[in-house]
Amino acid sequence: MSALSDVARIAGVSKATASRALSGNGYVSDDTRDRVVSAAAQIGYVVSSTAQSLVTGQTRNVGVVIPYLNRWYFAEVLDGIESALIAAGYDLTLYRLSPDAVQRRRVFEYFLVRKRVDAVIAVGIELTPHEIEMLSGLGKPIAGIGGPIDGIATLSIDDVETARLATDHIISLGHTRIMHLGGDQDLEMDFHVHSQRLTGFLEALRSAGLDESDAFRTAPVSIQGGYAVALTVLADPRARPTAIVAGCDEVAIGALIAARQLGIQVPSQLSVIGIDGHDLADMFGLTTLAQNPKAQGVLAVELLMAELADTGTLEEPGWRAYPVALDVRTSTTAPAEV
Amino acid sequence: MSALSDVARIAGVSKATASRALSGNGYVSDDTRDRVVSAAAQIGYVVSSTAQSLVTGQTRNVGVVIPYLNRWYFAEVLDGIESALIAAGYDLTLYRLSPDAVQRRRVFEYFLVRKRVDAVIAVGIELTPHEIEMLSGLGKPIAGIGGPIDGIATLSIDDVETARLATDHIISLGHTRIMHLGGDQDLEMDFHVHSQRLTGFLEALRSAGLDESDAFRTAPVSIQGGYAVALTVLADPRARPTAIVAGCDEVAIGALIAARQLGIQVPSQLSVIGIDGHDLADMFGLTTLAQNPKAQGVLAVELLMAELADTGTLEEPGWRAYPVALDVRTSTTAPAEV
DNA sequence: CCATTGTGTGGAACCGGTTCCATACGCGCG
DNA sequence: CGCGCGTATGGAACCGGTTCCACACAATGG
Numbered sequence: 001m002s003a004l005s006d007v008a009r010i011a012g013v014s015k016a017t018a019s020r021a022l023s024g025n026g027y028v029s030d031d032t033r034d035r036v037v038s039a040a041a042q043i044g045y046v047v048s049s050t051a052q053s054l055v056t057g058q059t060r061n062v063g064v065v066i067p068y069l070n071r072w073y074f075a076e077v078l079d080g081i082e083s084a085l086i087a088a089g090y091d092l093t094l095y096r097l098s099p100d101a102v103q104r105r106r107v108f109e110y111f112l113v114r115k116r117v118d119a120v121i122a123v124g125i126e127l128t129p130h131e132i133e134m135l136s137g138l139g140k141p142i143a144g145i146g147g148p149i150d151g152i153a154t155l156s157i158d159d160v161e162t163a164r165l166a167t168d169h170i171i172s173l174g175h176t177r178i179m180h181l182g183g184d185q186d187l188e189m190d191f192h193v194h195s196q197r198l199t200g201f202l203e204a205l206r207s208a209g210l211d212e213s214d215a216f217r218t219a220p221v222s223i224q225g226g227y228a229v230a231l232t233v234l235a236d237p238r239a240r241p242t243a244i245v246a247g248c249d250e251v252a253i254g255a256l257i258a259a260r261q262l263g264i265q266v267p268s269q270l271s272v273i274g275i276d277g278h279d280l281a282d283m284f285g286l287t288t289l290a291q292n293p294k295a296q297g298v299l300a301v302e303l304l305m306a307e308l309a310d311t312g313t314l315e316e317p318g319w320r321a322y323p324v325a326l327d328v329r330t331s332t333t334a335p336a337e338v
Numbered sequence: 339m340s341a342l343s344d345v346a347r348i349a350g351v352s353k354a355t356a357s358r359a360l361s362g363n364g365y366v367s368d369d370t371r372d373r374v375v376s377a378a379a380q381i382g383y384v385v386s387s388t389a390q391s392l393v394t395g396q397t398r399n400v401g402v403v404i405p406y407l408n409r410w411y412f413a414e415v416l417d418g419i420e421s422a423l424i425a426a427g428y429d430l431t432l433y434r435l436s437p438d439a440v441q442r443r444r445v446f447e448y449f450l451v452r453k454r455v456d457a458v459i460a461v462g463i464e465l466t467p468h469e470i471e472m473l474s475g476l477g478k479p480i481a482g483i484g485g486p487i488d489g490i491a492t493l494s495i496d497d498v499e500t501a502r503l504a505t506d507h508i509i510s511l512g513h514t515r516i517m518h519l520g521g522d523q524d525l526e527m528d529f530h531v532h533s534q535r536l537t538g539f540l541e542a543l544r545s546a547g548l549d550e551s552d553a554f555r556t557a558p559v560s561i562q563g564g565y566a567v568a569l570t571v572l573a574d575p576r577a578r579p580t581a582i583v584a585g586c587d588e589v590a591i592g593a594l595i596a597a598r599q600l601g602i603q604v605p606s607q608l609s610v611i612g613i614d615g616h617d618l619a620d621m622f623g624l625t626t627l628a629q630n631p632k633a634q635g636v637l638a639v640e641l642l643m644a645e646l647a648d649t650g651t652l653e654e655p656g657w658r659a660y661p662v663a664l665d666v667r668t669s670t671t672a673p674a675e676v
Numbered sequence: 677c678c679a680t681t682g683t684g685t686g687g688a689a690c691c692g693g694t695t696c697c698a699t700a701c702g703c704g705c706g
Numbered sequence: 707c708g709c710g711c712g713t714a715t716g717g718a719a720c721c722g723g724t725t726c727c728a729c730a731c732a733a734t735g736g
Contacts, residue, residue, distance in 0.1 A: 001453075061431070343693090392720095
């Protein structure tokens with residue numbers, strides 16, 4: 001491959017001047033610049049970003065750690081991050097973090113640490129103090145999406161508050177037999193999103209003086225999961241709740257399909273509300289509290305870029321709440337008169 | 339940050355020996371190795387992969403270009419690629435290619451070319467001869483998933499054959515009024531997957547001597563898209579087909595939901611078959627021709643690794659067909675007696 | 677008129693590793 | 707005994723850029 005020295009030789013200048021001409025740093029006469037540029041074009045020269053990184057200490061590459069690729073929320077966040085990074089001239093190196101602790105250590109200790117990335121974005125992953133220490137010890141800024149992490153800049157919706165809002169909407173419609181189908185807290189490496197949402201749900205119930213007993217079921221975070229659990233929950237017409245607050249839209253959609261399957265009319269016999277603002281919510285007429293994961297991804301990149309720019313004033317660490325919007329559709333209404 | 343020379347100084351050896359001790363190349367006495375390793379541990383030394391890449395000419399990084407992140411097939415492929423790469427000790431740098439030509443050029447000319455990646459995997463993107471020329475001119479192997487590309491190793495199902503199989507299944511059940519809801523060929527940067535599947539469909543119809551007129555509608559490749567188009571197609575009970583061959587499972591699922599919405603019984607009044615083997619197919623009882631995108635991603639990485647390993651014998655370029663399996667579920671049956 | 681400032685260029689150090697080459701020692705073998 | 711080989715180590719070149727520093731020259735200004 002052709003190197004900068006080749007370009008310099010052809011253009012009849014020194015390596016230093018060739019570098020200045022191509023990078024635009026420092027003084028170069030117009031005439032010289034033209035010669036260098038055309039020499040570069042002639043031999044198809046492209047800079048080695050590796051060499052560049054070595055000397056500048058910057059990689060223009062951001063590592064993204066994320067637990068899932070095939071779930072709506074995570075794919076959307078990744079989408080937002082990707083477009084924002086490309087726009088900023090940064091590469092994105094992807095690490096999917098499995099729940100396996102060994103694999104997780106490997107990603108951090110082998111991959112993330114080797115001066116390959118300038119910064120890290122953690123999506124839906126609560127970094128341990130040790131992991132944060134490793135990264136920030138190397139001077140790598142971190143941004144988080146999906147929940148608060150001590151000491152670093154993070155961004156997410158307020159899960160407790162959002163779940164409370166969803167539940168309050170249902171309560172304000174007059175429902176009293178309300179059930180929450182939420183994610184499994186044991187499996188969550190993705191923060192405590194689901195326990196937070198459960199907390200918000202229970203708080204809302206409590207505030208309204210409603211019965212909390214037997215008001216919660218665990219469901220796999222997927223349409224299939226919501227469907228399966230909803231089938232069992234809705235099977236008994238007498239014990240059946242009049243409203244379901246789902247931990248996320250996938251589960252809510254699963255519940256809607258289950259209801260249809262069982263011949264239960266939505267919303268007249270059953271109200272369903274979700275959280276997230278999933279692409280499919282509109283089609284299913286699902287009332288939901290919408291967040292905008294793609295925009296959050298973009299925002300996280302902007303946070304990071306600010307931090308990378310003014311090296312001195314570190315971007316205020318701490319948690320930023322991202323707003324949610326109640327999208328009322330046709331899946332919620334007042335309960336039928338008894 | 340600590341450099342190799344620091345480690346060498348502390349261990350009381352030369353840089354060369356320190357390098358050998360840590361990398362495991364060349365002769366080092368056990369005693370010396372121990373000293374170097376503990377010196378490295380003491381100051382928290384980690385190699386600079388940048389410096390390493392510069393001197394070895396290898397980055398241990400693979401670029402993946404992909405058009406969508408939030409569609410099932412692509413997310414699954416990416417998932418497979420990611421895990422296979424990590425297992426092989428490679429990083430994965432992600433480039434989502436938008437249909438925008440300017441952006442696409444930018445990704446190739448600015449990002450992919452700068453000696454950042456050792457190889458490229460193109461998922462669902464038909465590279466132009468010029469793009470292939472750029473990459474292979476730099477000695478970077480390429481693997482493709484999603485369709486054949488001249489001159490490089492690719493991997494995908496046989497879309498024509500698969501669509502024919504799906505259609506034949508429907509025909510063999512006795513259907514004669516069959517409609518195909520397929521993806522829009524104009525939007526497809528992702529090869530001609532959808533026109534191929536349309537071709538297979540039409541060929542099957544022709545072989546069976548069935549009427550091809552008005553047997554095809556375009557649908558956006560999504561559940562919502564399938565739903566919307568199916569609603570219009572199924573609205574008129576007299577003109578309605580007795581079976582739908584969907585271009586992909588998302589569209590098929592949308593059609594199933596639309597049918598339910600319209601009170602059309604599946605499969606007694608309408609059979610639906612899909613292509614892909616989507617996660618949700620089982621839940622919806624959707625008969626489909628399943629491919630395994632995740633496994634294809636893994637396979638593509640293996641192809642690439644083989645090519646990177648024995649630099650001489652380039653892996654046989656050309657297209658490899660990945661098998662599909664007919665998963666019969668409850669969405670297909672013989673048409674009702676007229 | 678000479679000091680100062682702005683512009684243009686080259687030489688050389690440097691980033692942080694890997695590896696080639698030279699050197700040195702111990703040992704087995706003809 | 708001397709040669710050759712395997713082991714162990716250090717010095718130095720090198721990968722391909724960026725940037726500091728020195729130097730040269732022209733224009734400006736007090």
